[in-house]
Amino acid sequence: MEHSEPGRAPKPSGGPPLVSGPLPQAVSRLISEVQDVLALVLLPWERDLSTHPSPWSVRTGVRRHLAAAVHPDVLTDVLLVVEELVENAYQHTGSARRLRVDREGCAVRVEVTDGDPAEPVLHLAHPVGPHHHGVLLVHELCHEWGVRPATDGGPGKTVWGVLREHPEC
Structure with missing residues (x-):
């Protein structure tokens, strides 16, 4: 040199x-x-949901966080899961607290914490009407998903889903 x-x-x-x-x-x-x-x-990227930010601003934040890090097709699925989990927390609990999006190797983990301990219900049969599609969509798009008690010191639960970036992941 x-x-x-x-x-x-x-x-x-x-x-x-x-x-x-x-x-x-x-x-x-x-x-x-x-x-x-x-x-x-x-x-991880986190967003306080207690102020009830708009779904558009939540999606924009996640998109900015992951756009350079994941394939566009995976990002589309992540955004759908984020939207469904956040909307479910808004509509069914009234106590949404936090969204967290993180990488786990070659997968993306989405978590939404709310103050309601009641677990979401997966309706496998064709839901009637415009409701009850959210958890089914999460179930279909995620490699795995589940519910655990909230770990942020408050009451409630965290609903999470893991999306793989590719099949070998």
């Missing part, structure tokens, strides 16, 4: 600079980009 001017990025022998611009700005930009990628891939 050749030496370069102080404060400038080093150049590999015979090639372009490894980074462009003054070194401090290039390093700062690289750190920012790495933090963004880590936030997308490794860190």
Whole structure:
């Protein structure tokens, strides 16, 4: 590797600079980009639902969080599961508290916590009318799903679903 001017990025022998611009700005930009990628891939995304944010804003947040980290087809399914779980918590419990979306290896985990301990009911027969489709949709789209007691210190439950990014996952 050749030496370069102080404060400038080093150049590999015979090639372009490894980074462009003054070194401090290039390093700062690289750190920012790495933090963004880590936030997308490794860190969970959470949203307080107690203020009853609109389904559009919830979907937008999840989309921004996962867009660069999962296949578009998987993202579509994740957004459907998010919407159904959040809407179910809004409609059937009146006490939605938290949405959490996280990566688990090559899968995506969606969790919605609410203050009602009653478990959702899976209607496998064709539901009549516009209701009772949500849990069936979650059941069909998720590799696995379930309910556990809330672990955030409050009463209630967390309904969760795991979507695989590909069959070998």
